[in-house]
Amino acid sequence: MGTFFAKKYTIAHSSIFKNNAMFIKQIYFGSNEYDQMLHLRNEVLRKPLGIQFTPEELSKENEDFLIAAFEDGKITGCCMLIPRNKETVQLSQMAVQQNWQGKGVGKSLINFAENLVKNIGVHSVEMEARDSAIGFYEKFGYAIQGDGYIKVNTPHHLMKKILV
Ligand SMILES: CC(C)(COP(=O)(O)OP(=O)(O)OC[C@H]1O[C@@H](n2cnc3c(N)ncnc32)[C@H](O)[C@@H]1OP(=O)(O)O)[C@@H](O)C(=O)NCCC(=O)NCCS
Secondary structure (H helix, E strand, O other): OHHHHHHHOOHHHHOEEEEOOEEEEEEOOOOHHHHHHHHHHHHHHHHHHOOOOOHHHHHHHHHOEEEEEEEOOEEEEEEEEEEOOOOEEEEEEEEEOHHHOOOOHHHHHHHHHHHHHHHOOOOEEEEEEEHHHHHHHHOOOOEEEEEEEEEOOEEEEEEEEEOO
16 A cells, blocks of 8 residues: 555655745655654654654554654644555644644645645545544544544544545
8 A cells, every 4th residue: 555655656755835934845754854753743742641652653654644844944743644545545643833833834734735645646534633633623624423532542533524
C-alpha cells in the first residue's frame, strides 16, 4: 500500500506553499525536521496524557506523508496522512504549538493536507478525532461516524469527509 502511494506522490514531493510568513511543506522520516515534529507531538499530544510515543508506533511512519508548518525555521504545527487503501487516507497527529493555537495554523495544515490528498487521486479522508477537537474538524466539513470510544485514555470519535 505504501508503495502505491509513494509512486503516485512524486509530484507532491516538491509541493510547498507560503501563507503570509508561514511555510507548510512535506517533511521526511528521520530528518531534522522530523525530530522537531516528534518533539511537538510529544509536547502537545502525549505529555498531557502522561505517555510517550513508542519506537514501534514511530517505525511505521516512514510510509506516511508527514506535513509541518514552520515560522522562521521553527515548527509551529504538524499533521500526517496515513494511506489506508486506494480510496481513503487517515489524517492523524494534528498538533499546533500551544502559543500558536487559534491563529490559523491548524486551518492551513488541513488545507494543505486536503490538497495533497486530492493530488494523489484520493477523495476520502477520515480521522480518529479527540472529542475536544471535534468542533475544529466540523468547521472543515468533517462529520462524526458512529459512537464514541476511548483511545489513549481520551474520548474519541471517528470523523470522515469526502473531498470534492
Ligand atoms: C485542534 C488544533 C489542531 C486546532 O489548530 P489551531 O491552529 O489552534 O486552529 P485554527 O486557529 O486554525 O482554527 C480554525 C478554526 O477552528 C476553530 N477551532 C480551533 N480549535 C478548536 C477546537 N478545539 N474546537 C472547536 N473549534 C476550534 C477556531 O476557532 C477557528 O474558527 P474560525 O475560523 O471560525 O475562527 C490545535 O488547537 C491543537 O493542536 N490542539 C491540541 C491538540 C489536539 O487536540 N489535536 C487534535 C487531535 S485529534
